Amino acid sequence: MADVDIKGLAKRFGETAALEDVSLSVADGEFCVLVGPSGCGKTTLLRIIAGLETETEGSLSIGGADAQALAPARRGIAMVFQSYALYPHMTAYRNMSFGLKFQKVSRPDIDERVRSVAEMLGISDLLHRKPAELSGGQRQRVAIGRAIVRNPKVFLFDEPLSNLDAALRATTRLEIARLHKALGATMIYVTHDQAEAMTLADKMVVMKDGRIEQIGTPLEVYRKPANLFVAGFLGHPKINIVTGAIAAEYGAASIGLRPEHLTLSPSGKGYAARVVHVEPLGSEAHVHLRSDALGPLILRAPSDFSVSGDGDLHVTFERTRVLLFDENGNAIN
C-alpha cells in the first residue's frame, strides 16, 4: 500500500501562509497532479510530502504510516526536480546508484538495478557520462532513472518538464504516462501547465493561494469547475464569463461559456456579435467576437473559418452547456 493521506495541513512563514487547511488523499497507484498558478503552494506541498520542509500543522501519512517524524530518505519516496538536480561531479551511473549506497544495497544488486532501469529508459549508452555531457532530455531521463532505481512507494515530480523544449516536453509527457502504467506506483506531480495536468492526471488538484480549489478527475474539473477561478484556469482559449442581465436570466451572478460550446448561427437567431479578430491555428481557428449583450467572446471555430460580409454574426449556445456561478464565484449546481 502506498497511499498518501494529508489532513488539515498548513505551512506558515511568520505571518504569511503558504498552505492553509490542505486535505488530500491519493490512493495507491494513483497519478495525482497538483496544478495552479505560480505561488499557489503546490511545490511547498510536494516538498512537505518529501520531508524537505516541515508543516506548521496537520498530519501526513504515507502508506498508512505517519510520515511526519521520518527523514526524507525513510519515507519511501523519490523526487524528480525541476532542475534535475543531478550531481555534476558524478557520472550518470553514480548519480543513479548514489541513493542505493545509503540503503546498503550490495554492489552487484546496485549494478543490476541501475542497468535494468537504464535499459528501460534507453540511457544504457550514457551511463559513463557526466551531466555536463548530456542534453536536457538525457539529463531528464537520468533524473527519472535515479528516482526509479530507488524503487519508491511514491514518486514526486516537481515540474519535471518545464526546462525542456516544446517537442521534447510532449514526448516525455507521454513517456511519464507510460512509466506510470508500467510501474503502477503512486505519483504526485506538480505543474503549472494545464495540458500536462489534463493528460497525465487520474486525480487533479487545482490550487490557488495555498488552498485547494477543487479535486477531481480532469474531465470533472473541466466540465464542472467548482468556481470561477478553476473555470478560468483550465481551458485554452479561456472560458467566456458573462455577467449582468443574461446571467440573471439563468438565475446566476455570472455564467461561463466554453469557446467550443459557442456556435455561429447564420439564421439570425441568438445574440448579435461582430468579429474583431481571427487567429488561425491550422487545426482550428480562435474567433474573437464582441457582442452587445454578452461582451467580448472567444469562439473555437473550424480552421476554414472566414468572415463573410461585414462580419456581423449571431452567436448561440445550448442551455445545458452553460456553467452557473453565484455572486461569490462558486458554482451553482
Added chain:
Amino acid sequence: MTRTRTRDGVHPGWITLTAFLAPAALIYGVFSVYPLARTIAFSFYRPQEGGAAQFAGLANFVTLFADPYWSEGFFNALWNNLIFFAVHMAVQNPVGIALAALLAVPGLKGRSLYRTTLFLPTMLSVVIVGFIWQLVLSPLWGVGEELMTAVGLGSWFAPWLGEESSALVTLSLISVWQFVGIPMLLVHVALLNIPRDLIDAARVDGAGAFGVFRHVQLPLVMPTVGLVSILTFIGNFNAFDLIYAVKGALAGPNFSTDILGTYFYRTFFGYQLQSGNAEMGATVATVMFLIILAGVMIYLFFMQKRMLRAI
C-alpha cells in the same frame, strides 16, 4: 567576390589593437617582464674585479647547489619552506573549509559578525600580526602562559618561538591564523553557489548532513580548494615579511625559520658580516621563480583539467 564590410563587422585594425593593448602591455612589461628577465639574465653573470660583470653561464647555479657555503643554507631554507607550505596545506585548508561549512549552517545567528571577525586578521599588516604574536607568546611578559594556566594547560607552555624545534611550525601557524579567512571566504562563496536542489536531492537519496557535505558539497568546492592551494603555494614560496618581522633577517634560532625569502634577502642585500652579492641573489630569485613556475604548471595541467571535466 568582394565582401562589403559594414561598420559593425569591421575587424579592428592594427592601430586600434595597439592603442588598446599598449597601456596594459607597457605596465606589465616595465614592472613585471623586464625585472624578471633582468633577474634571470643577471643570474648568469659573475662580478669581476673593477665592477664589470662577466658572463658565467650556469656557474652561479652550480655554486648555489654544490658549494657547501651556499648550498647548506639554500637547502635548509628550501626544506623549511616546504614545511612552511605543508603546515599551511594541512591546517589552513581543512580549518578554512570547516569554518566555511559552519558559516553555511542554515539559521546561524550573527553570520556576518563571524565572517568579518574571522577575516579581520587577513586585513592586518603582517608586521603587526607578527609583533602581536611575539608579545603573546613571549615567555617573559606574554599573556599566552597565563591564558593557558587559566584553563589548566600552563605546564604545556613553552617558548615556542625561541626553540629550534618549534619556531618554524609556530610561525607557520601564526601565518595560518592570519590567512585562514581567505579559504574560508572563497569556500563559503562556493558553498553558497551550490544549488539547493542538489542538497535536497541528496537528502532524499538518504544522505545525512555529513553525507551531503562529504559526497556533494565537498567535491563541488574542491576546485576552489585547488585554487586556494596554488595561491597559498605562491604566497608561501614568496613569503618573507612574517619571518623578518618576528625573527629578523637571520631567521633564528640558528636559521631554523629561514625560508627562501629570508635567504634571498641576506644573499642579495647582505646582513651583518655577510656582504651582499647581487648575482647570487639573482640566482636564488631565479630558482624561487622556477619553483613557483613548476608548481603553477602542475596545477594548471592537472587540477585545471580535472576541473574542466567536472563542470
